[in-house]
Amino acid sequence: MSGLLAALVMAEACDAVTVIERDALPDKVAQRPGVPQGLHLHMLLSSGLRALEDLLPGVSAELRSKGAPVLDARDLSQAYLDINGRVLCRHGTVSDPEAIRVILASRPLLESVVRERVRSLSNVTILDGHDVIEPTVRGRTVTGVKVGSRCTVHAFEVPADVVIDASGRSARTPAFLEAHGYGRPVEQTYRVQLSYASQLFRVPGGMLHEKAAVISPTLQRPTGAGLLANENGTVILTLIGIGGQRLPADLPSVLEGAARLLPPHICSVLGAAEPIGELHHRRYPASVWRRYDKLTSFPVGFLVVGDAVCSFNPVYGQGMTSAALQARALRKALADNGAPDLSGAYFRKAARQIAPIWHANRLNDFAVTPTTGWTMWPQRAFNAYTTAYMAAASDDAGLTEAFLRVLQGMDSGLTLASPVRAARVLAHSVRRR
Numbered sequence: 001m002s003g004l005l006a007a008l009v010m011a012e013a014c015d016a017v018t019v020i021e022r023d024a025l026p027d028k029v030a031q032r033p034g035v036p037q038g039l040h041l042h043m044l045l046s047s048g049l050r051a052l053e054d055l056l057p058g059v060s061a062e063l064r065s066k067g068a069p070v071l072d073a074r075d076l077s078q079a080y081l082d083i084n085g086r087v088l089c090r091h092g093t094v095s096d097p098e099a100i101r102v103i104l105a106s107r108p109l110l111e112s113v114v115r116e117r118v119r120s121l122s123n124v125t126i127l128d129g130h131d132v133i134e135p136t137v138r139g140r141t142v143t144g145v146k147v148g149s150r151c152t153v154h155a156f157e158v159p160a161d162v163v164i165d166a167s168g169r170s171a172r173t174p175a176f177l178e179a180h181g182y183g184r185p186v187e188q189t190y191r192v193q194l195s196y197a198s199q200l201f202r203v204p205g206g207m208l209h210e211k212a213a214v215i216s217p218t219l220q221r222p223t224g225a226g227l228l229a230n231e232n233g234t235v236i237l238t239l240i241g242i243g244g245q246r247l248p249a250d251l252p253s254v255l256e257g258a259a260r261l262l263p264p265h266i267c268s269v270l271g272a273a274e275p276i277g278e279l280h281h282r283r284y285p286a287s288v289w290r291r292y293d294k295l296t297s298f299p300v301g302f303l304v305v306g307d308a309v310c311s312f313n314p315v316y317g318q319g320m321t322s323a324a325l326q327a328r329a330l331r332k333a334l335a336d337n338g339a340p341d342l343s344g345a346y347f348r349k350a351a352r353q354i355a356p357i358w359h360a361n362r363l364n365d366f367a368v369t370p371t372t373g374w375t376m377w378p379q380r381a382f383n384a385y386t387t388a389y390m391a392a393a394s395d396d397a398g399l400t401e402a403f404l405r406v407l408q409g410m411d412s413g414l415t416l417a418s419p420v421r422a423a424r425v426l427a428h429s430v431r432r433r
């Protein structure tokens, strides 16, 4: 996703762009081995949809025309959100529904729509079925990439003035930099130990009213669940384990686990639905931010984007949004600096986009990661306020809207503790007592 969006932006400024992808790319909407996370709960946040629409005007309409359901905040009953053990308000309406509109396309559909738009650009070539081996350099400047075919042993060089690594979390750029005397970027990392178990279902039309359901894991309950309606009457269910929690290995046990979390009417629909394909598991050990913005020297004409720079705990669904925001940072850096001196300008701008997402992600993880010593007290205070907030939000559409705006990346989490909202939360707690 980050590679396609970077290609789109580069195509606005350069004569020719080549996207090199290891997988043989499907010409229809389909899962593929290079993106195994596509088999799990995947949602583009409202803020990401805005950024994507800015990069690819009309993309929302195209996703809808291909059957992606819309989660419309004008009807709060379409979502069942149990956060910190409290179900958010499901009646009433919000003041700005457009800001938190979500289009529930599966990852393969979203990617295929973006890919076909990029493929249709006359100056973009997609070279699939090829492995990038490493960039080629002359002195301190990149000159292209060495590429190997996956079908033959044939290796060759693709010359380029700018090379962008968008190869995801396991990108080899740190090792490449070290081998060429630049030093590896500092890595900020913290353990997440997340596990996912996901099953896709076909649900006959009209059986399920909710388009999204999320039951967040908590300190006391290390398993959560997520359910999203996707295109063509499909629904994805994911059990989420935190702190190394082991998840069931077979579908009946997953459904049993879901039944302990989701409301009975949703579980009975799942019980009667047709499973599509197998149950899939995935683990995610740690969030990592590689600080390319802090490096003092870097090969000229070389950039890194997407998960290769920063891979977030996926449970908050921020990765594709970050990819879109980084693509916009790249567009801005190109406009400000011009291609020859791009790296430093891009890395600084991208870091400004990544930082708020990273800190929000860390804070949320802090709420569910067991702590000892002095950190127990800030954690208790944070969780006590969050629980009180969610309890107040359970019958307050305004507080629910404010939380949804934060969840969808539209506002900072600090807005939930504004004096007005804190007073409403306090008043609600006092009334309950």
Ligand SMILES: Cc1cc2nc3c(=O)[nH]c(=O)nc-3n(C[C@H](O)[C@H](O)[C@H](O)COP(=O)(O)OP(=O)(O)OC[C@H]3O[C@@H](n4cnc5c(N)ncnc54)[C@H](O)[C@@H]3O)c2cc1C
Residues within 6 Å of the ligand: 001, 002, 003, 020, 021, 022, 023, 033, 034, 035, 037, 040, 041, 042, 043, 044, 045, 130, 131, 132, 133, 166, 167, 168, 169, 196, 282, 284, 305, 306, 307, 308, 314, 315, 316, 317, 318, 319, 320, 321, 323
């Ligand atoms: C379980 C899970 C759930 C997630 N859920 C969400 C979610 O709900 N919402 C969200 O926004 N984000 C989510 N994410 C994160 C999201 O998938 C990524 O942030 C997003 O895909 C952007 O990543 P990327 O394009 O940088 O890398 P990737 O998506 O990893 O893509 C890397 C690409 O590079 C190719 N490649 C790798 N090495 C080479 C090579 N040497 N040569 C050629 N090609 C190569 C791969 O085949 C692949 O196509 C989730 C992630 C995980 C793991």
